[in-house]
Amino acid sequence: MQAFARLMERLVFTPSRNGKLRLIADYAAHTPDPDRGWALAALTDGLAFPTAKAGMIRGLAQERLGPELFALSYDFVGDLAETVSLMWPGDGAEGPAPALSEVVEQLQAAGRSEVPGLLARWLDGLDAGGRFALLKLITGGLRVGVSARLAKTALADWSGTPVAEIEEVWHGLRPPYADLFAWLEGRGPRPDIEAGAVFRPVMLAHPLEDDEIGSFDISAYAAEWKWDGIRVQLTARGSDRRIYSRTGDEVTQAFPEIAEAMAFDAVLDGELLVVRDGVVAPFNHLQQRLNRKRVTAKMLADHPAWVRLYDLLIDGGDDVRALPFDARRARLEAWFDRVRPANMDLSPLVAFSGWDGLADLRGGSREAAIEGLMLKRRDSAYVAGRPKGPWYKWKRGPLTLDTVLMYAQRGHGKRSSYYSDYTFGAWRHDLDGAALVPVGKAYFGFTDEELQQLDRWVRNHTTNRFGPVREVTPGLVLEVAFDSVHRSTRHKSGLAMRFPRIHRIRWDKPVAEADRVETLEAMIVE
């Protein structure tokens, strides 16, 4: 547990990606099985302890430390695991520190009534850092700035095995990953994942940059619409049917009508959408269906899910990923004719001639459900990750709005001395006059030089400070670009932008001429 605690501690405070990679690789190299496997599971969100609840930890702390002192401390610290880890008495001298594997295995086996006793014993045996790691492990969501992808990349760096190969087997493995480590250390065979409905790593596209337009032979590419939904992988083998997001998270439960339609043995790539009478609904209709453990009959009727298929990866026993796009497409079409699954269709190929024709197509695609175009090299294999060249996404031109800078927050890592996260607002007019309402937040889209200018401006126009945040006098217009705007109850303005970024800094423009909230509201796609 202590080694895991030290890793957590250092990850929390290490902002750089390379630093984190080094720390994880170092941990994997120096920690025995099964501890390192459990740690890997914790970092990749693969552990759950249904019998251990946050409320139980709170109860233990109140009992041991008194409800008043606990409440005051919790108010100050703001995080349950951290509060309890800091205020629990003792420095671990009370008993032997438990091993990570002991904690995981005993918790998984323990009944609800046994958990508080186990926890109290472990807390007594650990110092503050160990207690923090233990409690974070139990409550889930380590929040140490490590994605599952980063953890796998660290393993790849450490073992010299390409990360794509680790991704390929990853979803067929279970913690504590003894077979994975044996393979990575050359002590065992590559784990066999053929048995189940396993996620295969997804192929992703690079954005087409402005200076790349017209720079290569476009006739070597096929074009498709880029649908504004959620990229999914449908994986069915026998009765095992699963729907994965592009990161490999399973979302099967939320879309039972799709799972029902997966009466086939194949792995398919497609876009999850809400479709009514053949018309694709805007993205936020799909959002209503996400993250729901139970789907009501009304949901199914009002927001019917649909999958628009892009690609075929595995057809029965045939892995076709190494075939060129054209050949896979032909197999996909033949497969679709044969199987005809409900709630699915094929994403059509779009005919075009040359760059000009493509640009016209893109310019004309104002349908809400279309984000732009996908360009896929006809001779390219389906490979994991985001290789440069075979696939491009060419999004349609963004929407823009002239907004006023309202708040700035310090960045992280290399940007920690710069005010680099900007909250901007638009004008709302009412009987009391005009007031700025925050409509979004952006932290990229500007050059390093512009960042320095913005940072200086923020420092010279600060009117108020709240911790790392500065309020500034309304004096700078930011032209913000975004892909779309939707209604949202989470924001004061009732609006939420997708992918907002700073498009241009309008040093020249008076703030009174910035846009009104109504202008943004008119851009909503219902």
Add this chain to the structure above:
Amino acid sequence: MPVAAPKPSSWIRVEPAGIFVEPGGFHVDPGRAVGWAVVTHGHGDHARPGHDAVLATPETLAIMRARYRGDAGRRQQPLAYGETVRIGEVDVRLMPAGHVLGSAQVVMDYRGSRVVVSGDYKRRPDPTCRPFEPVPCDVFVTEATFGLPVFRHPPAAGEVAKVLESLTLFPERAHVIGAYALGKAQRMIAELRAAGYAEPIFLHGGLVNLCDLYQRHGVDLGPLVPATGAAKADLQGAVVLAPPSAIADRWSRRLPDPVVAMASGWMRVRQRARQRGVELPLIISDHADWDELLATMADVDAPEVWVTHGREEALVIAAASQGRRARALNLVGREEDDAE
């Protein structure tokens, strides 16, 4: 039959300017200029400029002169630790508080009733100042900067070891340590020296005067060099000390890929450290932690405790559970000191 000693609340009261001792006609650590001030130590929220008369330890007076120049107090009366002086009808004695160089508790005796105003204090060893000496009293006036059970400072040696370990891990990066200009900076340097670090330590301009002052008072800080104007190559793998406001700000951009460290009791709370962009948090404090606050109340064994600033509420609860009467004084002008 002896006359009953007066109740402390009958001769000491809280005014807008701070604690006023009526039979002595003086304030303790007043927040604004007054006629007669007894000052516990040199930090800005305790030692204000412009008093007509100031009584403090010789070190504290020297610090006030270094900070306020001609405005350090028209009449300055030094009082060495352990000596007694009578002001009005009150006997006043200064005893070491262990907070920073010259820091003192004010021990006041009036007609058989004793009140100790401890100012800021800690119980840990500190190579730059005399250790706290508990004085039994009827009322103990205490700070509560870290008055929550989440605050338990680890031994300073372990925190210093983190710096040395990081220096070997990142020999190409400057290590900039944010430390309060009075007290923390000098203690940080002294702790580094005690751990065997003998290299020159680079200083932000804002720390130079007070480091000189400490050295003139016999605190050995080893070789110190101004960071301003130093070549980037010399700063690689070097320790640089700067005020907390400078570590994640424009000033630190001149340093080669700095590891940002901060020496403060607040670093115990991860969220605080992360908010400040600190990569290497060092839990080193010149204030008593929760256990020290509780132990000190027991050591001085005062039946009554007054809490001046910080997280008063929790300490009042803890004092009550030790069987003491306790209340918060709610002094004006003692803001939470983020730099600590």
